[in-house]
Amino acid sequence: xxxxxxxxxxxxxxxxxxxxxxxxxxxxxxxxxxxxxxxxxxxxxxxxxxxxxxxxxxxxxxxxxxxxxxxxxxxxxxxxxxxxxxxxxxxxxxxxxxxxxxxxxxxxxxxxxxxxxxxxxxxxxxxxxxxxxxxxxxxxxxxxxxxxxxxxxxxxxxxxxxxxxxxxxxxxxxxxxxxxxxxxxxxxxxxxxxxxxxxxxxxxxxxxxxxxxxxxxxxxxxxxxxxxxxxxxxxxxxxxxxxxxxxxxxxxxxxxxxxx
Amino acid sequence: xxxxxxxxxxxxxxxxxxxxxxxxxxxxxxxxxxxxxxxxxxxxxxxxxxxxxxxxxxxxxxxxxxxxxxxxxxxxxxxxxxxxxxxxxxxxxxxxxxxxxxxxxxxxxxxxxxxxxxxxxxxxxxxxxxxxxxxxxxxxxxxxxxxxxxxxxxxxxxxxxxxxxxxxxxxxxxxxxxxxxxxxxxxxxxxxxxxxxxxxxxxxxxxxxxxxxxxxxxxxxxxxxxxxxxxxxxxxxxxxxxxxxxxxxxxxxxxxxxxxxxxxxxxxxxxxxxxxxxxxxxxxxxxxxxxxxxxxxxxxxxxxxxxxxxxxxxxxxxxxxxxxxxxxxxxxxxxxxxxxxxxxxxxxxxxxxxxxxxxxxxxxxxxxxxxxxxxxxxxxxxxxxxxxxxxxxxxxxxxxxxxxxxxxxxxxx
Ligand code: HEM
Numbered sequence: 001x002x003x004x005x006x007x008x009x010x011x012x013x014x015x016x017x018x019x020x021x022x023x024x025x026x027x028x029x030x031x032x033x034x035x036x037x038x039x040x041x042x043x044x045x046x047x048x049x050x051x052x053x054x055x056x057x058x059x060x061x062x063x064x065x066x067x068x069x070x071x072x073x074x075x076x077x078x079x080x081x082x083x084x085x086x087x088x089x090x091x092x093x094x095x096x097x098x099x100x101x102x103x104x105x106x107x108x109x110x111x112x113x114x115x116x117x118x119x120x121x122x123x124x125x126x127x128x129x130x131x132x133x134x135x136x137x138x139x140x141x142x143x144x145x146x147x148x149x150x151x152x153x154x155x156x157x158x159x160x161x162x163x164x165x166x167x168x169x170x171x172x173x174x175x176x177x178x179x180x181x182x183x184x185x186x187x188x189x190x191x192x193x194x195x196x197x198x199x200x201x202x203x204x205x206x207x208x209x210x211x212x213x214x215x216x217x218x219x220x221x222x223x224x225x226x227x228x229x230x231x232x233x234x235x236x237x238x239x240x241x242x243x244x245x246x247x248x249x250x251x252x253x254x255x256x257x258x259x260x
Numbered sequence: 261x262x263x264x265x266x267x268x269x270x271x272x273x274x275x276x277x278x279x280x281x282x283x284x285x286x287x288x289x290x291x292x293x294x295x296x297x298x299x300x301x302x303x304x305x306x307x308x309x310x311x312x313x314x315x316x317x318x319x320x321x322x323x324x325x326x327x328x329x330x331x332x333x334x335x336x337x338x339x340x341x342x343x344x345x346x347x348x349x350x351x352x353x354x355x356x357x358x359x360x361x362x363x364x365x366x367x368x369x370x371x372x373x374x375x376x377x378x379x380x381x382x383x384x385x386x387x388x389x390x391x392x393x394x395x396x397x398x399x400x401x402x403x404x405x406x407x408x409x410x411x412x413x414x415x416x417x418x419x420x421x422x423x424x425x426x427x428x429x430x431x432x433x434x435x436x437x438x439x440x441x442x443x444x445x446x447x448x449x450x451x452x453x454x455x456x457x458x459x460x461x462x463x464x465x466x467x468x469x470x471x472x473x474x475x476x477x478x479x480x481x482x483x484x485x486x487x488x489x490x491x492x493x494x495x496x497x498x499x500x501x502x503x504x505x506x507x508x509x510x511x512x513x514x515x516x517x518x519x520x521x522x523x524x525x526x527x528x529x530x531x532x533x534x535x536x537x538x539x540x541x542x543x544x545x546x547x548x549x550x551x552x553x554x555x556x557x558x559x560x561x562x563x564x565x566x567x568x569x570x571x572x573x574x575x576x577x578x579x580x581x582x583x584x585x586x587x588x589x590x591x592x593x594x595x596x597x598x599x600x601x602x603x604x605x606x607x608x609x610x611x612x613x614x615x616x617x618x619x620x621x622x623x624x625x626x627x628x629x630x631x632x633x634x635x636x637x638x639x640x641x642x643x644x645x646x647x648x649x650x651x652x653x654x655x656x657x658x659x660x661x662x663x664x665x666x667x668x669x670x671x672x673x
Contacts, residue, residue, distance in 0.1 A: 039519060067337050139531075143337070146522060147530035183540070223530075226340065226347040233348075234518025238511060245507030252500045259295055259492055 026183045029150055029157035032213075036220055039235065042228055043221055048076040050200055051218025054211050057198050059141065062133060062189075064121035067142035068222050071115040075225060076218075080115070087113040090120040134175050136188030145216070145223035152216050157181040159212040162191040287473050292491035293498050294479035296667050300374075301477065302505035303367040308465060309506055310360045315458055317353040325405065327451035329444045332407035333532040351521040357399050358524040359513050361547035364392060372585075373606055375594030376478040382586040384471040389583045391464050396548070396579075398457040401450040403545055404442075408529030413542045415442045415450070421555070424569040441535065481666045482594030483659050490663035541623060549620030550613050551575050556624055557636035574636065581643050588647050593656035601654040602647075609642045 035044050052073065055065065070087040074080060094111035096102050102109050113120055123129035130137050145151035158181045166178040166185070176186040193215075196206045204210060221227070266272045266281055275281040324343050326335040339346035368388065371377055377385035404415045419436050423429040438445030476485055485491055492498075516523055524546060528539050544552050558571035565573070596603040612635050619632040660666035 067334070067341065072341075143530040147527050149527050151527070230347060230351075230518055230521075234514070237514055237518065241507060241511050241514065245504065245511060248500065248504040248507045252504045255496050255500050259497065 026185065027157075027161075027180050029153040029161075029181055031150075032153055032156055034152050034217065034220070036217065036227055039231065041231055043076070043217060045077045046202055046204075047214050047217045048221055049078075050198075050202065050204060050210075051214040051216070051221075052076065053200065054193070054198050054215040055141075055218055058192050059215065060119075061122055062129070062138040063141045064123070064138075065119040065142050065222060066121060066140050067118065069116060069118045070113065072225065076221065083115045087115050087117060089113075090117075092117060092120060133188065138189065141219055141222065143223050145220045147223075151223070152220055154181065155219065156212050156216045158187075159191075159193050159215070160208060287469075287494075288499075289493065289495040291473065291494040292476070292485070292488070293494050294477055294485060294490060294663055295492045295497075296479050296481065296663050297477065297498070297501075298480050299505065300366070300370040300480075302502060303363050303370060304472075305502040306363045306505055306509050307360065307367055309509070310356055310363055311458070311461065311465065313352065314356050314360060315462075317349050317356065318455070318458065320349050321353055322455060325451075327405070327448050329407060329447055329533070332405060332447060336406045348517070351517045355513065355516045355521060355524060357402065357545075358516075358547065359509075360395065361399070363509070364395065365547075368392070368582075369610060372609075373596045374478055374480060375482050375589070375591070375596070377586045378589065378594050379586065380475045381471075381478060384468060384475060385586060386583050387464055387468045387471060389579065391461060391468065393579060394457055394461050394464060398454060398461065399545065399547065401454040401457070404447065404450045405454060406529060407447065407533045408526075409531045409533055409537070409539050410526045410529040410542070412442060412533035412535065413539055414544055415446065417542055418544070419446075421568075421572045421575075424566070424572045426569070478594060479663055480595060480597060481660055481663055482598065483661075483663060483666070486662040543621055546617070546621070549618075550616035551578060551620070553616040553620035553632045554578050554636045554639065556620075557629075557633045559629060559633075574640075578639060581640075585643065585647070588643060589651050590648065591651035591654065591656065593659060598657040598659055599650075599654055600657065601650050605642065605646050605650055609639075612638045612642065 035042060035047070055063075070083050073083050073086065078086070090113040091110040092113050094102070094109040097104070097109060123132060126137055144155065148154045158179060161180040161182075163178045163180065166172040170178065170185070172178055173186060176188055177190055178185055179187045193208055193211045195208050197208075197211055198206060200206055224230075266275055271281055321339060324335065324339045324346065326332055336350065339350055341347075343349070371385065371388070400414075400418065404411045419433055419442065422436060423433045425432060434440060436446070437443065438449060479485075526543065543549070552575075555571040555575040558567045558574060561567050562570040591599060591602065593599050596606050615631065615635045616639065619628050619635060622628040
């Protein structure tokens, strides 16, 4: 009897905990299969590279990725030279020159970014970002996957969940777009992806579905770059613990055999 | 002074001057322990184990953390990304907090079921109440440090509670904040206190265990130790049992750390704190939810006490009241095993706490508000009415002669 009550109680705790995180408005994003899910989850390197390409070609126009450094791209399969090239395409404000000036001929001195620099943001600050986006602020995407409930599923659903027309009777504001999965359904981001938004170098068919999956995988990596190390360490640690605990148990049985 | 019985000359030399080895021999080796303790008695040592993990991971985290509103969030992400095994440290610490509360809540319910708070263990129990209060303060301030949205808004909501205090409320809040809102001074002092309080907890644990070793452990039958036939030495019997418990516990704990590290967290806390944007739902960490439900149950004034103040008083009272439990429960029998009525009310009380936890996570709307009010009423009714009344009305089943008599009759349960 007590066992039943206990397991019921334990179940209840988990339910309540789960529920605490499940509140919210819009449609529930359907669960998708992701390679990085589960105990043996891993990122697909090719997919990460495609996702990076989607970010770079599309999202980077509006969204920053401030927690990621160019050198981190080596972890997803770019070579050191490639990373140097990638970084050098971006400009950052330079330190003062030998005369102590940062502005020469009315122009801010700039320098090329280095692999150790973090991704250069598309806008100087929030205000500039808002001005360029009709008052809306495109949030930083580094942690987006962890900052939304069911992050990967949600972002996939968001990117593929635009409707050309708002349903009858829905008052869509000027410059807003109707999205099934965005809380409140009005989002200031125009549909960023469609079929053939990006041409993949590896020949993968450029469908909206593929783009969305690839960028979500890439953003899952930017949010949890430790994921693979964590999961593979987890297996080893837990296997070790199971053996150790079994040994403790056997020893406990032996030591206690003379009691009772 | 002490004539030590150790053979090793170095140990002997030290022990004759400072009897640490004698003390260890007494309290961790020979210490007579009831021979019938079940696995619910593992949770005290588990709590101590988690405390050590929290201290160690916390100290290393603090080496790379920056308590400044402009840097805190990013410094935590640096730990996650750039510090070697920083993600492991942080996930251990984050989930360790939740584990600490799981373990200690079970530890407390164990005490309530087996009547461990009763004479002569009142002080042991009261020190426990101080411990849970200190743990809550520590956890609350720790949650503010990563400076995410929930950190900031949770801190704002909870510190604002003090404004309910009549006359000086607002002054107290300003004083707590070190300014006119939760800001850099608040973050700084919270970091300082979050580092300090765990050591206060260590001190309290020492007193806790001291009291325990003075009165000895209770046991599942609740009857006193009558003689040496009732006990076994702590080592090796309970050392190995505690190790086994730690093994099982680590499997549970690390499964979260490695495979669901954000299970107990709020996604909103991965958004940097922003005083201009209020999150849709501000919810505290899960272990505060029952108390949050009690706080919010007071939607009406109680006599001359305004609703907000009543909620705050009730919330603190719900924990502090536990300290007088030894005097509310007048039953001669300790263990619920021999208390047919109390046993049921105990489980209803556990259920009530779970309901409160569930309600604490819901938005303040019907039917949750009413359920929360009923559950809050029941929480206090249990402690103030049911426990005293049951202990008067109930006829406990006959207690066993002694621990060893009970053990020879039935081994398990
Ligand atoms: C930092 C948190 C705590 C630690 C490290 C701790 C540690 C311990 C340890 C090692 C024991 C002996 C083993 C056992 O009986 O499980 C114990 C016993 C006990 N603790 Fe705690 N404890 C903590 C919090 C609390 C709290 C919050 C309460 C109650 C409000 C409490 C009440 C008791 C009681 C009544 C006993 C005696 C149990 C018995 O002999 O039946 N403890 N504690």
